[in-house]
Amino acid sequence: MIPKLNYVAPLSLKRTLKILSENKKKAKILAGGTDILPGFHINSKRFRDIELLVDIKKIGELKLIKEFKDRVEIGACVTFSQICESDTFKKFFPLLVKSAETVGSVQIRNRATVVGNCVNNAPCADSVPPLLVYDAKIEIQSLKRKRVISLQKFLIKPYSTALKKNEVVTKIIIPKPDPDFKGDFYKLGRRRAVAISRISLALLLKKKAGIIDELRIASGAVTPIGARLHELEKFAKDKKADSSTFKELSILMGKKVLQITGLRWSSEYKLPVLQQVFYQLLEKVNEEE
Amino acid sequence: MKKNKILKKIKLRFTLNGEPVELETLPNKRLLDLLRDDLNLTGTKEGCSIGECGACTVIVNDKAVNSCLMLAGEINGSAIITIEGISQNGNLHPLQENFLKFGAVQCGFCIPGMILSAYALLNKNRRPDEETIKEAIAGNLCRCTGYKQIIEAIKNTKL
Numbered sequence: 213m214i215p216k217l218n219y220v221a222p223l224s225l226k227r228t229l230k231i232l233s234e235n236k237k238k239a240k241i242l243a244g245g246t247d248i249l250p251g252f253h254i255n256s257k258r259f260r261d262i263e264l265l266v267d268i269k270k271i272g273e274l275k276l277i278k279e280f281k282d283r284v285e286i287g288a289c290v291t292f293s294q295i296c297e298s299d300t301f302k303k304f305f306p307l308l309v310k311s312a313e314t315v316g317s318v319q320i321r322n323r324a325t326v327v328g329n330c331v332n333n334a335p336c337a338d339s340v341p342p343l344l345v346y347d348a349k350i351e352i353q354s355l356k357r358k359r360v361i362s363l364q365k366f367l368i369k370p371y372s373t374a375l376k377k378n379e380v381v382t383k384i385i386i387p388k389p390d391p392d393f394k395g396d397f398y399k400l401g402r403r404r405a406v407a408i409s410r411i412s413l414a415l416l417l418k419k420k421a422g423i424i425d426e427l428r429i430a431s432g433a434v435t436p437i438g439a440r441l442h443e444l445e446k447f448a449k450d451k452k453a454d455s456s457t458f459k460e461l462s463i464l465m466g467k468k469v470l471q472i473t474g475l476r477w478s479s480e481y482k483l484p485v486l487q488q489v490f491y492q493l494l495e496k497v498n499e500e501e
Numbered sequence: 502m503k504k505n506k507i508l509k510k511i512k513l514r515f516t517l518n519g520e521p522v523e524l525e526t527l528p529n530k531r532l533l534d535l536l537r538d539d540l541n542l543t544g545t546k547e548g549c550s551i552g553e554c555g556a557c558t559v560i561v562n563d564k565a566v567n568s569c570l571m572l573a574g575e576i577n578g579s580a581i582i583t584i585e586g587i588s589q590n591g592n593l594h595p596l597q598e599n600f601l602k603f604g605a606v607q608c609g610f611c612i613p614g615m616i617l618s619a620y621a622l623l624n625k626n627r628r629p630d631e632e633t634i635k636e637a638i639a640g641n642l643c644r645c646t647g648y649k650q651i652i653e654a655i656k657n658t659k660l
């Protein structure tokens with residue numbers, strides 16, 4: 213059941229921001245709707261107080277993927293299907309494409325938005341780990357100002373972000389990575405389609421003559437929210453890119469996740485799996501030329 | 502329900518199975534309910550209500566979507582196709598013919614959604630391979646057939 217609420221679809225960002233500032237407590241932005249509508253159905257606490265849905269899909273500029281020399285921008289209404297089909301993304305951000313392909317089903321990907329995935333900030337948000345290793349930034353707009361913050365700072369805790377009630381995320385900005393980076397994305401779900409991730413990992417590796425120059429690692433689902441693992445990244449810097457370093461890193465990965473999440477009933481089987489897939493992913497990326 | 506909120510009806514214009522439609526409806530109505538209750542198009546089914554089963558699949562602007570995950574307001578200005586709209590001059594659509602021919606229908610509950618997912622696929626890609634077909638119907642659950650006949654039916658459909 214959808215609660216009693218009103219629906220508006222403003223044609224401009226300005227109008228949207230005005231509506232938000234006038235209805236601070238009660239209004240919520242609607243983009244793909246693939247989290248909000250099921251949320252209503254299960255009477256989720258998170259969506260109970262909404263009195264007005266502000267659909268931003270009629271605002272043309274928010275539907276675009278824009279490529280610049282040094283960066284690509286994803287508008288707030290860009291869907292996962294658009295990412296899957298974008299040559300720009302295939303070329304510069306293959307990890308994001310790979311993660312987008314694992315989201316839900318065709319029907320979900322046709323509606324769900326990348327920005328929505330970040331704003332919802334579920335622990336299992338599939339696009340978050342790739343966006344984190346690509347150092348994505350979030351552009352946020354209110355009537356009075358525009359601010360840009362890193363995705364990492366934007367994500368605060370499960371289902372909560374730095375977004376204020378009177379603000380809209382207008383786009384995600386991703387710098388084009390150094391072409392020397394190789395990387396991969398891994399997701400483990402209970403089944404192939406429409407599966408919530410149990411483990412997801414994104415990594416980017418840049419080597420110089422067999423030495424790790426930069427390693428970026430982000431996890432999803434096993435950590436409370438998608439997160440970069442900076443300690444591991446630092447540990448890897450300037451080490452040899454070989455099995456023994458990767459083994460050490462995998463052990464560290466297990467320790468780190470245990471430290472973040474504490475011991476859980478699932479740790480006993482999840483951690484060894486996590487360590488193993490992380491290790492394999494490192495080996496795989498390292499072999500790529 | 503807290504407070505007595507006043508619901509403002511919304512006006513919608515869209516095309517439905519090729520015909521222009523104009524109507525007013527409640528702002529908190531799902532597309533699924535608009536189709537089934539207001540427009541009496543009960544070929545679109547409700548299974549899980551949360552985007553997992555695909556029984557409610559319809560086509561919006563050439564794309565397969567779950568109508569349980571959309572509000573009626575969101576289709577303003579769009580072109581909608583439901584299972585009722587794919588037959589041609591009273592003849593079953595080739596996909597429907599093949600679903601019958603290949604024994605791909607048992608209880609039938611998943612079939613409207615299944616066919617529309619296949620319809621969206623074939624309109625984009627006339628000769629999909631088996632993997633592509635599986636991917637296209639991954640969001641449609643069938644508890645009866647085991648999918649094999651469904652995949653065969655789709656694979657053998659030439660538009």
Ligand code: FES
Pocket residue numbers: 546547548549550551552553554555556557558567568569570
């Ligand atoms: S009823 Fe919509 S996906 Fe199940």
Ligand code: FES
Pocket residue numbers: 605606607608609610611612642643644645646
């Ligand atoms: S035929 Fe019964 S669910 Fe598919």
